[in-house]
Each structure stands twice: as C-alpha cells, then as structure tokens.
Amino acid sequence: MRLRNIPGATEAIANSSFCIDNPTEYKGQWNEFFGNNNPIHLEIGMGKGRFLMDLAALHPDINYIGIERYTSVLLRAVQKMDELQLPNVHFLCVDAKTLDEVFEKDEVSKIYLNFSDPWPKDRHAKRRLTSHQFLDVYEKFLKSDGNIEFKTDNIDLFNFSLDEINESEKWNLDAHTFDLHHDSSMNEGNIMTEYEEKFSSKGNKICKLITSRIVK
Numbered sequence: 001m002r003l004r005n006i007p008g009a010t011e012a013i014a015n016s017s018f019c020i021d022n023p024t025e026y027k028g029q030w031n032e033f034f035g036n037n038n039p040i041h042l043e044i045g046m047g048k049g050r051f052l053m054d055l056a057a058l059h060p061d062i063n064y065i066g067i068e069r070y071t072s073v074l075l076r077a078v079q080k081m082d083e084l085q086l087p088n089v090h091f092l093c094v095d096a097k098t099l100d101e102v103f104e105k106d107e108v109s110k111i112y113l114n115f116s117d118p119w120p121k122d123r124h125a126k127r128r129l130t131s132h133q134f135l136d137v138y139e140k141f142l143k144s145d146g147n148i149e150f151k152t153d154n155i156d157l158f159n160f161s162l163d164e165i166n167e168s169e170k171w172n173l174d175a176h177t178f179d180l181h182h183d184s185s186m187n188e189g190n191i192m193t194e195y196e197e198k199f200s201s202k203g204n205k206i207c208k209l210i211t212s213r214i215v216k
Helices: 009-015 030-034 050-058 071-084 096-101 122-127 132-139 155-166 194-201
Strands: 040-044 063-067 089-092 108-114 142-152 171-177 207-213
Touching: 009 071, 030 040, 030 063, 040 050, 040 096, 050 063, 050 071, 050 089, 050 108, 071 089, 096 132, 132 142, 132 155, 142 155, 155 171, 155 207
Parallel strands: 040 063, 040 108, 063 089, 108 142
Antiparallel strands: 142 207, 171 207
16 A cells, blocks of 8 residues: 655654554553553554544543554544543554564453455455454454454455454354444444545445454
C-alpha cells in the first residue's frame, strides 16, 4: 500500500503523549501504565482512529490501544486526540507481527480488525491480519475468554478468514454474517468506521465475524 509521506509526521508522533515509545518496556504492565485494572482492547490497523475513539468515549471503563504502522496515517489520529484528550486511549506505531513482544499472555481482552488490507495476491496471504500466522501471534496475548471482531467489505478476504479459522484447531468461529447491516443480532450496538460508512453508502455489503480461542 502506497501512502503519501507527510513531512513532520514521524517527529509529531514521537513527541505525542498519546503515542507510546518503546512499548516492549510495558509488556505485562499495561494496567499499571493506564493506572487501573480495566480491560484492554486493541484495534489493529486503526487508520485515522475514529472507530477507536468513538468506542473509548462510550466506554471510559475500557482501555483502548490503537495499532497503526504508518506514521502518515497515525498523525491524523494524534491530531484528533489532541482535541478529544481521551484518557483511556493510546497509540502504538508498530508492526502487528511483533505484538507478542509488546503484550504478555492474557493481557488483552479483545481485538478489533476493521477493513484490513486484503493483500489480494496469493503470495501475500501471510500478510493478511486474519491469516493463521497472525492468529498465532494473537493467541499469545489474548485472554482465554477474549475474542476478535473482524469487519470487511471484501468478500474474498472474508472467505479466506473464515477458512483460516475453520481449519484451525485453536480458534472457534462464534458468529458471522455476510450482511451486517441487515443482521439485527450482530448489528446491535455496531460502531461504524469511516470505511464502513463509505463502502455501505455505495451498496457494498459489510461482512463480520467473531472468533475466540479454543481453550483445552
């Protein structure tokens, strides 16, 4: 994915109190970092962060951490947080494949994956955030009673994700729909992302699945 470089983005992120530098130092100590024992939820590939910040405003009793590896995108979230000043939101500028170096076993209660890059070429399948390679990473820090919620309008990516979960001996497919906005059960309390609004306004159906770990 090619992104426009924004001059000063890296420096602004490094200087932001909402962006955590050297996050591996807090592994196993994230509740101490937030100063409470509230659950920790992640959004991986959060983009400009509107979804995460909307959730955080609605649920002040949950700690939210947004993961975004591109500084030019994360900058927009930082600018928005400068306005909102939500105490239960922080950001990490890291690659998702290294998250098991950042979070300890059972440290995270929920993971959100929203409109992730589909990486359509077969040779790039392992880069998809719902691939078994990434599921193996999430398993290392997601609580036994935690879950992952994934939304996309890309049917090929969604079918791939269903296959990865169904073929796994470590994950259970709790629920799924191919038309979220017309599924009264799964759409209850749904917070829309910017992409979700954009794609659904064009008539694209939104797919969603929820998966949890199989604990033996």
